[in-house]
Amino acid sequence: MRAGPMKQTLLSLSNLTKQFGGKTVLDSLDLDIYDGEFITLLGPSGCGKTTLLRLIAGFEQPDCGSISLSGVDLTGTPPEGRPLNTVFQHYALFPHMSVFDNVAYGLKMEKRPPDEIRDRVEEALAMVQLQDYARRKPQQLSGGQQQRVAIARAVVKRPRLLLLDEPLSALDYKLRRTMQVELKRLQRELGITFVFVTHDQEEALSMSDRVVVLKDGVVQQLGTPREVYERPANLFTARFVGETNFFPGNVDAVNDGDIIVDVFGLKRTLRKPDFELHPGQAVHVLLRPEDIRVLEPTDEQGLAGRIVERNYKGSTLDSVIHLDDGTEVLASEFFDEDDPAFDYRLGEPVRVSWVDGWEWLLPEESSNASVGSLTDDV
Amino acid sequence: MIRWLPRAWLMLIYGLLYVPIAVLVVFSFNDSRSGYTWGGLSLRWYETLFNNHAMVEAMWNSLWLALSAATVSTLIGGLTALALHRYRFRGKRVLNGMLFVVMMSPEIVLAISLLALFLLVGIQLGYVSLLLAHVTFCLPFVVITVMARLSGFDESLPEAARDLGASDFTMTRTVLIPVIMPALLAGWLLGFTLSLDDVVVSTFVSGPTYEILPLRIYSMVRVGLKPEVNALGTLLLVFSLVMLSLSQWILTRSKQ
Amino acid sequence: MPASGVSPTMSSIRQQPFGAAVLVLVWGWLLFLVLAPNLLVVGASVMTRDPGSFLSLPLNLDAYRQLMDPLYLDVFLHSLYMAAVTTLACLLIGYPFAWALSKVEKRRQLLLIFFLIVPFWTNSLVRTYALKLILATNGLINSALLSLGWIDEPVRMLYTEGAVIIGLVYLLLPFMILPLYSVFDDLREELVMASHDLGAGRFATFLHVIVPLTLPGVLAGVMLVLLPAMGLFFVPDILGGSRNLLVGNVIKNQFLDARNWPFGAAASIVLTLTMAVLMLAHRISKQRIGEEGSA
Numbered sequence: 065m066r067a068g069p070m071k072q073t074l075l076s077l078s079n080l081t082k083q084f085g086g087k088t089v090l091d092s093l094d095l096d097i098y099d100g101e102f103i104t105l106l107g108p109s110g111c112g113k114t115t116l117l118r119l120i121a122g123f124e125q126p127d128c129g130s131i132s133l134s135g136v137d138l139t140g141t142p143p144e145g146r147p148l149n150t151v152f153q154h155y156a157l158f159p160h161m162s163v164f165d166n167v168a169y170g171l172k173m174e175k176r177p178p179d180e181i182r183d184r185v186e187e188a189l190a191m192v193q194l195q196d197y198a199r200r201k202p203q204q205l206s207g208g209q210q211q212r213v214a215i216a217r218a219v220v221k222r223p224r225l226l227l228l229d230e231p232l233s234a235l236d237y238k239l240r241r242t243m244q245v246e247l248k249r250l251q252r253e254l255g256i257t258f259v260f261v262t263h264d265q266e267e268a269l270s271m272s273d274r275v276v277v278l279k280d281g282v283v284q285q286l287g288t289p290r291e292v293y294e295r296p297a298n299l300f301t302a303r304f305v306g307e308t309n310f311f312p313g314n315v316d317a318v319n320d321g322d323i324i325v326d327v328f329g330l331k332r333t334l335r336k337p338d339f340e341l342h343p344g345q346a347v348h349v350l351l352r353p354e355d356i357r358v359l360e361p362t363d364e365q366g367l368a369g370r371i372v373e374r375n376y377k378g379s380t381l382d383s384v385i386h387l388d389d390g391t392e393v394l395a396s397e398f399f400d401e402d403d404p405a406f407d408y409r410l411g412e413p414v415r416v417s418w419v420d421g422w423e424w425l426l427p428e429e430s431s432n433a434s435v436g437s438l439t440d441d442v
Numbered sequence: 443m444i445r446w447l448p449r450a451w452l453m454l455i456y457g458l459l460y461v462p463i464a465v466l467v468v469f470s471f472n473d474s475r476s477g478y479t480w481g482g483l484s485l486r487w488y489e490t491l492f493n494n495h496a497m498v499e500a501m502w503n504s505l506w507l508a509l510s511a512a513t514v515s516t517l518i519g520g521l522t523a524l525a526l527h528r529y530r531f532r533g534k535r536v537l538n539g540m541l542f543v544v545m546m547s548p549e550i551v552l553a554i555s556l557l558a559l560f561l562l563v564g565i566q567l568g569y570v571s572l573l574l575a576h577v578t579f580c581l582p583f584v585v586i587t588v589m590a591r592l593s594g595f596d597e598s599l600p601e602a603a604r605d606l607g608a609s610d611f612t613m614t615r616t617v618l619i620p621v622i623m624p625a626l627l628a629g630w631l632l633g634f635t636l637s638l639d640d641v642v643v644s645t646f647v648s649g650p651t652y653e654i655l656p657l658r659i660y661s662m663v664r665v666g667l668k669p670e671v672n673a674l675g676t677l678l679l680v681f682s683l684v685m686l687s688l689s690q691w692i693l694t695r696s697k698q
Numbered sequence: 699m700p701a702s703g704v705s706p707t708m709s710s711i712r713q714q715p716f717g718a719a720v721l722v723l724v725w726g727w728l729l730f731l732v733l734a735p736n737l738l739v740v741g742a743s744v745m746t747r748d749p750g751s752f753l754s755l756p757l758n759l760d761a762y763r764q765l766m767d768p769l770y771l772d773v774f775l776h777s778l779y780m781a782a783v784t785t786l787a788c789l790l791i792g793y794p795f796a797w798a799l800s801k802v803e804k805r806r807q808l809l810l811i812f813f814l815i816v817p818f819w820t821n822s823l824v825r826t827y828a829l830k831l832i833l834a835t836n837g838l839i840n841s842a843l844l845s846l847g848w849i850d851e852p853v854r855m856l857y858t859e860g861a862v863i864i865g866l867v868y869l870l871l872p873f874m875i876l877p878l879y880s881v882f883d884d885l886r887e888e889l890v891m892a893s894h895d896l897g898a899g900r901f902a903t904f905l906h907v908i909v910p911l912t913l914p915g916v917l918a919g920v921m922l923v924l925l926p927a928m929g930l931f932f933v934p935d936i937l938g939g940s941r942n943l944l945v946g947n948v949i950k951n952q953f954l955d956a957r958n959w960p961f962g963a964a965a966s967i968v969l970t971l972t973m974a975v976l977m978l979a980h981r982i983s984k985q986r987i988g989e990e991g992s993a
Contacts, residue, residue, distance in 0.1 A: 142894065143891070143895050144894045144898055149895055150892070150895045154886075156889050157892075158893075160987040169898070170897050173896060173898045448798030451795060452799060452810070455871075456810075456813065459868075459871070462825055462831075462832060463817065463820065463825065465828050465832060465838065466824065466825075466831070521723070522724040524717075525720045525721055529721075537728070540732060544732055546922075546925075547970070547973065548925040548929040548946075548969050549929060550945075550950070551739075551966045551970055555735030555738060556731065558735055558738040558739055558959070559730075559734060562738060578731045581727070611716045639819075639820075642931070645931075646954070659823045660932060667834075672828075672831075675824035679824075682816065682820045682821075686812070690812060694808075
């Protein structure tokens with residue numbers, strides 16, 4: 065869903081800080097969540113994403129900072145008083161209640177009349193295609209069905225905001241893909257704002273309107289999936305989201321519109337990035353595997369190397385190439401059935417290049433010493 | 443909720459549980475004869491205790507009974523747990539259920555039923571009747587302890603042993619028994635303590651020829667105060683602490 | 699006792715002479731020392747009292763009728779009352795105790811449970827006797843209160859109904875706490891959070907989520923306390939005097955002193971039936987929440 069130009073802030077987090085036993089889990093975090101968007105909190109375990117979710121839900125209190133929903137301060141409000149609901153990681157269905165009673169629970173707490181409860185529960189169950197399972201106990205359902213009950217139970221209360229805490233992590237791969245599509249559909253139909261927590265970058269990119277990349281309680285980047293993937297704000301995001309080749313570069317000259325960078329002795333004219341540059345500065349040249357071109361060894365341009373691994377992935381052919389200086393390069397090319405020369409044998413010499421303008425530049429980060437490992441499969 | 447309230451409640455109840463035990467230990471070193479007032483430190487009640495021949499004999503009887511009851515129930519209970527774990531057979535649920543019922547039954551119900559049986563069959567009330575009775579009420583506890591251990595056991599180990607040519611019996615001896623050893627020891631210690639502590643069943647099935655410690659204590663504490671009971675209680679407490687620590691140590695060490 | 703799951707590696711007993719021998723042994727033991735004696739008691743309860751050989755024909759229900767005799771009925775009801783108060787007290791003390799215990803960090807929990815079962819491993823007669831030292835007319839509580847000047851005369855505490863109940867609570871409390879602790883330990887924090895998230899306050903969450911999920915533990919605890927609280931005859935013997943008798947005292951007197959076996963047997967069958975009802979309730983409550991907890 066494309067959020068229109070009129071982005072209205074629904075939930076506003078400002079200066080949120082939370083410590084556990086002296087360890088800072090969230091560090092003065094600011095974030096505005098728009099009405100009706102699907103926003104994902106993405107990060108490795110321990111990055112603070114679950115804590116952030118618990119603060120929004122009200123299960124934890126921030127050490128300082130505030131949370132407000134449509135301008136109303138929620139910071140001191142207990143979870144039961146907040147007009148938002150949670151889909152828990154392990155579903156948290158009440159085992160002593162039927163599916164119907166589970167979904168009806170929140171409405172009973174609102175003291176709704178029985179007729180209304182029945183109608184709304186049936187509607188919610190129909191929405192997740194479980195109307196025939198109302199009398200079952202949760203433990204009689206499959207994992208995917210339990211997941212849908214948990215969603216029905218949360219949305220039946222028509223919350224302004226739905227919090228989803230890694231809701232798909234317990235499902236197997238195929239079911240996860242199905243549920244991803246279904247969650248997107250539900251979010252579109254209901255128009256509820258979804259705050260989704262995951263450590264799976266693929267899931268985050270395919271489902272969200274915006275992605276918040278978190279690390280050590282600090283927002284690393286906030287943007288659309290495309291921005292996060294194509295224009296990572298720093299090395300962490302680049303490494304965490306998708307696979308990336310990092311080439312060490314050195315700025316030779318800075319012109320008006322472009323710059324000249326030396327990469328392994330190759331002079332390339334590149335687009336000028338947003339940050340300040342001066343000649344002689346070291347930079348990282350980032351290239352996604354699909355931006356890499358593998359060329360015949362006779363080709364004039366590019367860097368010499370040889371193929372060390374070939375993996376057929378169906379639609380793409382992934383290669384690992386060792387450059388002559390030992391640098392490892394990942395390349396992912398679309399499979400072309402009509403090209404007989406497309407395939408290379410292991411050990412075969414090739415040349416590696418890319419299309420100018422597809423690269424992304426990041427400044428050298430002094431604090432980050434782990435640049436040595438060029439591919440980081442998180 | 444007030445944060446300290448749960449902690450305070452825990453501490454209060456622990457305190458109340460241990461007050462009588464503390465009183466017992468302190469008064470066992472009391473020199474005063476009256477039993478209620480403090481008369482200075484003394485070991486006289488320990489002396490009195492060990493000079494009481496009937497008491498010392500009852501102590502030996504009890505130890506011997508507890509030792510044999512624990513051993514027999516561990517043997518039978520351990521093997522039963524193995525059978526329940528390993529084999530498919532008819533009446534398995536009934537067997538499980540029966541052991542559960544024995545464990546939950548009020549002791550007094552077990553006691554009179556055994557008394558009726560022993561008198562009917564003509565088993566003389568004494569060591570043998572006590573042994574049969576004690577093994578019966580210890581049995582389910584041993585089975586439970588060993589089953590708990592077996593439930594977390596890698597099922598492919600017995601198969602690997604059979605695959606490598608061990609017979610069922612050899613496999614049990616070389617693979618299963620070593621695995622359940624800690625549970626067997628813990629079950630044995632539990633049985634030993636249960637037997638040593640039992641009053642209700644023993645009251646019914648013991649005879650005049652074989653007096654055991656709990657019954658000796660029972661006849662002493664029914665009327666008035668006997669300060670040597672404090673000394674005996676302290677000794678039993680220390681003994682239990684050692685046994686329980688041993689059992690916990692065995693169980694936790696084997697998990698690592 | 700948990701029924702063991704049928705694993706695919708289980709072999710049939712028919713091909714295993716060693717296993718068969720074990721089963722013959724344990725079945726023999728249980729049939730001879732559990733089933734047969736209990737059938738004997740049922741038989742005894744419908745026979746006639748005989749001073750010489752304990753029992754004789756004809757068969758009749760006199761023993762059960764005698765249970766309804768006002769004299770015994772009073773004792774029974776009084777015993778039931780004391781057992782019920784004991785159970786309730788254990789529940790009221792044990793429920794918050796087990797809850798609090800389950801919230802302590804895991805490492806300390808093990809130690810705390812250890813200290814909970816130390817008394818349970820210590821001779822119960824001796825511990826009951828220690829209560830006597832505390833409750834007696836010239837015992838510790840009275841001495842303390844007198845020397846503080848809070849009372850002028852010793853308060854009579856020993857040989858009262860209260861003393862019996864205190865004794866029973868003291869001996870049986872761990873049996874209430876341990877099953878309760880086990881259900882609280884299994885209670886997933888996520889379910890409590892989900893309840894709050896769906897708009898339930900503390901009280902509603904307690905009523906609709908915590909109580910139903912801990913009910914099996916409550917019933918197990920009740921079963922483990924209520925039945926012994928009717929049977930532990932030595933507690934009234936030491937603390938209660940002659941008027942505060944338990945069913946256990948009646949059974950013991952009838953069997954060992956009055957030699958009225960049919961009556962003693964009938965009383966014990968009433969206890970067994972109580973147990974059966976409680977076990978059934980426990981089973982149903984466990985089935986309601988699904989024996990595996992929740993998936």
